[in-house]
Each structure stands twice: as structure tokens, then as C-alpha cells.
Amino acid sequence: MTAKVIILPLGPIQTNCYLLGDPASGEAAIIDPGWDAPQVLAAVKKAGLRIKIVLLTHAHFDHIGGVAGIVEATGVPLALHPLDLPLLRELGGAKAWGIPMEPCPEPDILLAPGQVLEIGSLKLEILFVPGHTPGHVAFYERREGIVFGGDVLFRQGIGRTDLPGGNYATLMSSLREQLLTLPDDTIVYSGHGEPTTIGDERRENPFLA
Ligand SMILES: [Zn+2]
Ligand SMILES: [Zn+2]
Structure with missing residues (x-):
């Protein structure tokens, strides 16, 4: 494995922000900067990486709070699936939760299933996995x-589907068709909690039995 993955759990519900770097070129993506833009940018600098893009798996408030600060400071493009645009525009439900947030910029890149993003020599495939939100995607590096x-x-868990735009049947088909079809040893970096593997979850996840 050559990719550099740095995990930064941020904010009140410890949302995992990921720095994904290609060591050869130094190019990197920030995935789901939920809060604390200055802390994320400091981690990028410390790792000796150059940010190319900010990627959002989905637009819930706990995944987007650091976007504005990072985009303002670096000018890099923001990428999101268009079906999560309405959610982004209402700040990921922050208002309903009574959480103050600064406005999030509009995405520059609208993600589509099967699209491939290049971060140096890394190739991130867009997997469309709705159900937790209507426009949820996953970023898959096959090699x-x-x-x-x-x-x-x-x-040992799956995404909740009781929030606006959530749908249990849709989530289950996303899991079965898009994620559980990946090789067993694929490492899953989730939005919250420890990493796992596809094989472990296929065997042990009580929600997938
Ligand atoms: Zn969410
Ligand atoms: Zn979350």
C-alpha cells in the first residue's frame, strides 16, 4: 500500500476527516472536513501534502463544517453528488439541530457514479451509495x-435512515450492490469510528446478517 491516509476525528460527534495523499507527488484530497478548518490545514502542512480537492461523501452538517474555511484558504475545488445539493444548501440540517454554521460554498465538481478522480497516481472511483442521504457517494481506490x-x-453498524432523505431499502441495496461486492480485504474508512474491512463486516455485522 502506498497511499497515505491520515485520520482526524473532528467536532462534537467525532466525524472522521481523512487526508488521502499520494506520497510520490505529494498531492492529496481532504475528505469530509467536518469542523476545524485550521486544524485540518495544519495537518496537511505537517504531512508535507498539497491539497488538490475537497471531497464530500454526503452533505450532513457534521461532514461539511470545515469546507468554507479550507476552500477560502486554498482555493481548491469542492466535489459533491448533485442529489445532496439541497442538503448542502440547508447546511446539512444544522438549523434543525440548532447548530450555528457558516454558509458552505457550492460544489465546483458534481460527482457521478463511475467517475474517476486522480490524486497524483491515486485513482478514486465514485460509488453511488444512497440511503443515508439521497446523494451519498463512496470513494474507492481499487489498487x-x-x-x-x-x-x-x-x-458493526450501518448508517441511520431516519433523517430527512433517508431510506432503509435504498441503503441496504447500496450496501449489498456497491460495498459488499468489494474484495474482503478492502479497508473501509468510515465517517465515524474505527476502520474495518469488507470481509469483517460481511461476516460479523449484525445489520447485514
Ligand atoms: Zn451523515
Ligand atoms: Zn456523520
């Missing part, structure tokens, strides 16, 4: 055997 799954699949 590295890693997937950034947001709030779809957790160690």
Missing part, C-alpha cells in the same frame, strides 16, 4: 484496496 464510505457502513 490500494481502500474505500472511504462516509456514513453508509461502520464497524
Whole structure:
């Protein structure tokens, strides 16, 4: 494995922000910067990486709070699936939760299933995995055997579907058709909690039995 993955749990519900770097070129992506833009940018600098893009798995407030600060400071493009645009525009439900947040910029890149994003020599495939939100995506690096799954699949858990736009049947088909079809040794970096693997969850996840 050559990719550099740095995990930064941020904010009140410890949302995992990921720095994904290609050591050869130094190019990197920030995935789901939920809060604390200055802390994320400091981690990027410390790791000797150059940010190319900010990627969102989905637009819930706990995944987008650091976007504005990072985009303002670096000018890098923001990428999101268009079906999560309405959610982004209402700040991921922050208002309903009574959480103050600064406005999030509009995405520059609208993600589509099967699209491939290049971060140096890394190739991130867009997997469309709705159900937790209507426009949820996962970022899959096939050669590295890693997937950034947001709030779809957790160690011993699955994403909640009781929030606006959630749908249980849709989530289950996303899991079965898009994630559980990946090789067993694929490492899953989730939106919350510890990393896991597809094989472990296929065997042990009580929600997938
Ligand atoms: Zn979420
Ligand atoms: Zn979350």
C-alpha cells in the first residue's frame, strides 16, 4: 500500500476527516472536513501534502463544517453528488439541530457514479451509495484496496435512515450492490469510528446478517 491516509476525528460527534495523499507527488484530497478548518490545514502542512480537492461523501452538517474555511484558504475545488445539493444548501440540517454554521460554498465538481478522480497516481472511483442521504457517494481506490464510505457502513453498524432523505431499502441495496461486492480485504474508512474491512463486516455485522 502506498497511499497515505491520515485520520482526524473532528467536532462534537467525532466525524472522521481523512487526508488521502499520494506520497510520490505529494498531492492529496481532504475528505469530509467536518469542523476545524485550521486544524485540518495544519495537518496537511505537517504531512508535507498539497491539497488538490475537497471531497464530500454526503452533505450532513457534521461532514461539511470545515469546507468554507479550507476552500477560502486554498482555493481548491469542492466535489459533491448533485442529489445532496439541497442538503448542502440547508447546511446539512444544522438549523434543525440548532447548530450555528457558516454558509458552505457550492460544489465546483458534481460527482457521478463511475467517475474517476486522480490524486497524483491515486485513482478514486465514485460509488453511488444512497440511503443515508439521497446523494451519498463512496470513494474507492481499487489498487490500494481502500474505500472511504462516509456514513453508509461502520464497524458493526450501518448508517441511520431516519433523517430527512433517508431510506432503509435504498441503503441496504447500496450496501449489498456497491460495498459488499468489494474484495474482503478492502479497508473501509468510515465517517465515524474505527476502520474495518469488507470481509469483517460481511461476516460479523449484525445489520447485514
Ligand atoms: Zn451523515
Ligand atoms: Zn456523520
